Amino acid sequence: MTLKPVRVGICGLGTVGGGTFNVLTRNADDIARRASRPIVVEQVGARRDNPQCETAGVKVTRDVFEVARNPDVDVLVELIGGYDVARELVMTAIEHGKHVVTANKALIAVHGNEIFQAAHEKGVIVAFEAAVAGGIPVIKSLREGLGANRIQWLAGIINGTGNYILTHMRDEGRAFDDVLAEAQALGYAESDPTFDVEGIDAAHKLTILASIAFGVPLQFDKAYTEGISRVTAEDVEQADQLGYVIKHLGISKRTDNGLELRVHPTLIPKERLLASVHGVKNAIAVMGDAVGPTLYYGAGAGAEPTASAVVADLLDVARDITTEHHYRVPYLAFSGIDEADGSLPILPMEDIVTAYYLRLLAVDRPGVLARVATILSEQGISIEAIIQKEAIEGELVPIILMTHRTREQHMNEAIRQLESLADIAGPVNRIRVESLDENE
Numbered sequence: 276m277t278l279k280p281v282r283v284g285i286c287g288l289g290t291v292g293g294g295t296f297n298v299l300t301r302n303a304d305d306i307a308r309r310a311s312r313p314i315v316v317e318q319v320g321a322r323r324d325n326p327q328c329e330t331a332g333v334k335v336t337r338d339v340f341e342v343a344r345n346p347d348v349d350v351l352v353e354l355i356g357g358y359d360v361a362r363e364l365v366m367t368a369i370e371h372g373k374h375v376v377t378a379n380k381a382l383i384a385v386h387g388n389e390i391f392q393a394a395h396e397k398g399v400i401v402a403f404e405a406a407v408a409g410g411i412p413v414i415k416s417l418r419e420g421l422g423a424n425r426i427q428w429l430a431g432i433i434n435g436t437g438n439y440i441l442t443h444m445r446d447e448g449r450a451f452d453d454v455l456a457e458a459q460a461l462g463y464a465e466s467d468p469t470f471d472v473e474g475i476d477a478a479h480k481l482t483i484l485a486s487i488a489f490g491v492p493l494q495f496d497k498a499y500t501e502g503i504s505r506v507t508a509e510d511v512e513q514a515d516q517l518g519y520v521i522k523h524l525g526i527s528k529r530t531d532n533g534l535e536l537r538v539h540p541t542l543i544p545k546e547r548l549l550a551s552v553h554g555v556k557n558a559i560a561v562m563g564d565a566v567g568p569t570l571y572y573g574a575g576a577g578a579e580p581t582a583s584a585v586v587a588d589l590l591d592v593a594r595d596i597t598t599e600h601h602y603r604v605p606y607l608a609f610s611g612i613d614e615a616d617g618s619l620p621i622l623p624m625e626d627i628v629t630a631y632y633l634r635l636l637a638v639d640r641p642g643v644l645a646r647v648a649t650i651l652s653e654q655g656i657s658i659e660a661i662i663q664k665e666a667i668e669g670e671l672v673p674i675i676l677m678t679h680r681t682r683e684q685h686m687n688e689a690i691r692q693l694e695s696l697a698d699i700a701g702p703v704n705r706i707r708v709e710s711l712d713e714n715e
């Protein structure tokens with residue numbers, strides 16, 4: 276039996292909007308068979324046409340709010356990006372009783388609690404698979420496939436642009452800005468690429484993942500966010516010699532005291548699967564108490580990979596549209612998330628325990644190493660390895676240190692004291708080290 280079509284309004288016809296339009300029209304027959312009903316584009320709201328899309332025969336408006344109010348649209352697909360207009364657009368669509376599909380992680384991470392509340396009151400679906408790790412079905416996996424598990428930790432490469440930059444800098448020795456420009460031309464980067472480079476985009480995504488994995492409200496303001504802009508070619512080279520790769524990771528871990536929520540460059544052992552994730556590919560490792568370690572891998576950005584996730588959400592909407600609201604899968608996997616009892620507060624960064632890589636530039640004088648070691652030892656930090664590079668007459672000597680695990684607060688104090696030593700020039704470069712050991 277074929278049911279009546281689901282009518283979609285696509286708002287924004289850029290990289291992802293264009294990809295979504297094309298996948299929906301190209302694979303329409305298979306999609307209709309999977310959904311047991313056709314999914315048709317009723318209207319497009321776009322500031323300008325996309326030369327990659329054949330929109331002849333489709334109603335196009337320049338005013339996206341017209342789509343949100345159109346009584347012939349069942350599902351609004353928000354692909355304009357950004358915070359404010361997108362929020363207003365989605366809230367207007369919900370007010371008009373429409374289901375919403377979005378790829379906008381900034382919107383969900385920052386305004387999600389309010390949006391889900393409004394959607395719950397109206398009994399409509401809000402789906403956002405494309406918002407995290409593009410085409411990888413990681414939200415569905417966490418929310419549904421791993422529903423039996425108490426999740427212990429997750430760690431992932433969740434920004435395609437950042438991983439593309441790190442990969443090409445390392446493999447081809449290319450400059451940061453040059454590779455970033457290429458990622459922008461390929462449609463991977465955010466409209467403001469500092470979101471990619473400074474870790475904000477990854478923190479949006481981690482906020483969403485943590486909420487779904489651990490049943491806590493979205494708390495983007497509590498995520499620790501550090502980007503890749505301070506990773507140098509020397510650090511990449513040193514990490515390589517020590518048997519590590521530098522990856523920009525989002526990490527969320529359950530501990531006895533609360534939940535870690537942090538995004539930063541990280542040294543990981545070369546043998547870990549995440550170390551082999553290159554270019555625009557993303558991957559998320561998730562440890563569940565029942566299933567053990569799992570890994571989700573694929574394209575983290577790009578027109579059609581992201582469209583794949585948007586259309587998968589549309590299929591879910593098409594299947595669930597007639598289901599009574601309280602029988603649907605909760606937006607963030609757990610019901611009653613607002614009433615979470617606070618037993619999993621987000622830990623301040625000072626309370627995180629991890630190992631560290633430090634790179635210092637020292638004046639070539641006797642006793643420098645001893646003074647460095649004393650400062651660390653006074654903070655209870657033990658050194659796992661130390662490498663002092665050969666001194667070249669009149670030049671500063673790089674010292675590389677790998678430490679055992681310690682509290683971030685102690686490391687902050689040690690770095691403060693190291694930087695005040697007359698023997699040490701410039702700032703101490705610190706990169707956190709994670710073993711990602713599946714037995715931990």
Ligand SMILES: NC(=O)C1=CN([C@@H]2O[C@H](COP(=O)(O)OP(=O)(O)OC[C@H]3O[C@@H](n4cnc5c(N)ncnc54)[C@H](O)[C@@H]3O)[C@@H](O)[C@H]2O)C=CC1
Pocket residue numbers: 286287288289290291292320321322323337338339354355356357360378379380381405406409462463464465466575576577578581
């Ligand atoms: N590009 C990618 O690979 C991925 C992007 N996303 C997310 O998807 C969303 C869209 O991203 P892209 O397609 O890359 O951006 P884009 O900049 O290529 O496309 C956005 C389109 O929306 C239009 N637009 C913006 N405001 C509008 C308004 N008020 N009225 C009408 N049209 C308007 C723009 O003219 C543009 O054509 C963002 O939230 C982004 O974070 C998510 C996953 C991957």
Ligand SMILES: N[C@@H](CC=O)C(=O)O
Pocket residue numbers: 406408409433434435436437463464465471476575576577
């Ligand atoms: N700018 C983002 C796009 C996908 O979410 C990225 O590079 O990962």
Ligand code: NA
Pocket residue numbers: 404405406407408409410411412413414584
């Ligand atoms: Na996804």
